[in-house]
Amino acid sequence: MAESNAGHKAKAGRPLRRLPVRTCVACQEAKTKRELMRVVHTPAGTVEVDSTGKKAGRGAYLCPKKNCWELGLKKHALQRALKTEISPENLAALQAFAAGLEHE
Secondary structure, X not given: OOEOOOOOXXXXXXXXXXXXXXXXXXXXXXXXXXXXXXXXXXOOOOEEEEOOOOOOOEEEEEOOOHHHHHHHHHOOXXXXXXXXXXXXXXXXXXXXXXXXXXXX
């Protein structure tokens, strides 16, 4: 049996499944969707971390590294990707989340 990069085994005669790839808005590295963290601008107008990856709204992706989160927030890359201004309350929540991440 053939094996893909993600460890999924293909059945005989079935093609391997492609994994979705996304780009970090801070470092511009392309990685599989599961390797990145999604931030979403919800229809309610809030900007929050989407741990499920399925919340409704416009999404942007960041590496799970403190450096990328700080860069994305400082250089407004996240705001540009989400096409919205981030409120001070939402910004504080995102910065608090980033503070709990590891430095690279």
